[in-house]
Amino acid sequence: MSIFVDTHCHLDAPEFGDEAPAVQARARQAGVALGVIPAVGVFNFEAVRTLAHRQGDAYALGIHPLFTPKARPEDLDTLADALRTHQADPRLVALGEIGLDFFAPGLDDAKQQHFFRRQLELARDFELPVLIHVRRSVDKVLRQLREVGRGQPWRGIAHAFNGSAQQADACLSLGLKLGFGGAVTFERALQLRRLAAQLPLEALVLETDAPDIPPHWLYRTQAQREAGEPQGRNEPAELPRIAQVIAELRGARVDDVAIATVRNACEAMPRLAALLPVDGGGPASLYAQGLQQP
Numbered sequence: 001m002s003i004f005v006d007t008h009c010h011l012d013a014p015e016f017g018d019e020a021p022a023v024q025a026r027a028r029q030a031g032v033a034l035g036v037i038p039a040v041g042v043f044n045f046e047a048v049r050t051l052a053h054r055q056g057d058a059y060a061l062g063i064h065p066l067f068t069p070k071a072r073p074e075d076l077d078t079l080a081d082a083l084r085t086h087q088a089d090p091r092l093v094a095l096g097e098i099g100l101d102f103f104a105p106g107l108d109d110a111k112q113q114h115f116f117r118r119q120l121e122l123a124r125d126f127e128l129p130v131l132i133h134v135r136r137s138v139d140k141v142l143r144q145l146r147e148v149g150r151g152q153p154w155r156g157i158a159h160a161f162n163g164s165a166q167q168a169d170a171c172l173s174l175g176l177k178l179g180f181g182g183a184v185t186f187e188r189a190l191q192l193r194r195l196a197a198q199l200p201l202e203a204l205v206l207e208t209d210a211p212d213i214p215p216h217w218l219y220r221t222q223a224q225r226e227a228g229e230p231q232g233r234n235e236p237a238e239l240p241r242i243a244q245v246i247a248e249l250r251g252a253r254v255d256d257v258a259i260a261t262v263r264n265a266c267e268a269m270p271r272l273a274a275l276l277p278v279d280g281g282g283p284a285s286l287y288a289q290g291l292q293q294p
């Protein structure tokens with residue numbers, strides 16, 4: 001059976017309550033060997049770290065743009081301290097979730113740009129990949145990446161990517177992978193589905209963004225919600241079915257999508273390779289070995 005990596009799942013979210021162990025058991029059952037749990041603010045740094053260690057997953061530390069209104073300037077120092085403290089933790093695989101959001105109302109643009117900028121600089125200082133939230137903000141995100149990167153490539157992921165083909169190329173040329181998840185399962189997502197079908201397979205990583213972005217089979221319309229059905233809760237165990245949709249769009253085998261996207265995830269976050277299950281020379285350790293070849 002193929003294995004998968006969920007490169008972005010908020011397993012500490014309140015929507016999961018105390019069900020994280022059951023959610024994780026379903027993920028492993030479905031072949032999702034590993035999840036990356038990004039932090040969103042200093043208040044959940046400890047929660048994501050503890051959860052990742054308890055469950056055998058990975059985590060990232062960072063301040064999410066939607067949490068910048070409540071963030072204090074000294075939170076950036078707290079982040080720098082946490083990165084220093086946990087620098088050698090093999091399960092700390094990236095800096096994130098960081099980014100820019102020009103869709104959500106009520107954000108202070110100067111403040112979110114400052115937090116993003118400073119966190120990109122920290123990623124450089126600590127040599128960590130970045131998990132980037134990009135919503136109506138691709139061009140400004142690219143500009144900051146270029147300015148802070150000064151010609152050096154980045155490692156990381158443009159999470160829940162939903163831009164144009166041109167913007168996708170710009171992200172790829174800076175070294176990022178593009179995160180695809182539940183949004184691609186909707187037939188009306190024409191531009192996104194075209195990208196998922198046509199981008200080189202080396203560009204893609206898989207993610208659920210659980211508990212958010214439910215695939216169409218979990219999605220409840222506004223009418224259904226008004227009639228009392230709660231919105232579907234996404235979870236990592238949905239990833240293989242999402243991969244199946246991407247495979248069909250590409251006319252590829254789901255196993256090939258799985259193998260390539262695990263490899264891509266390890267390229268985006270090199271520490272993941274050592275966390276994949278060692279299965280005595282089977283697929284998982286082959287991915288890791290493949291990455292170590294020159």
Ligand SMILES: [Zn+2]
Pocket residue numbers: 008010038097209
């Ligand atoms: Zn997220």
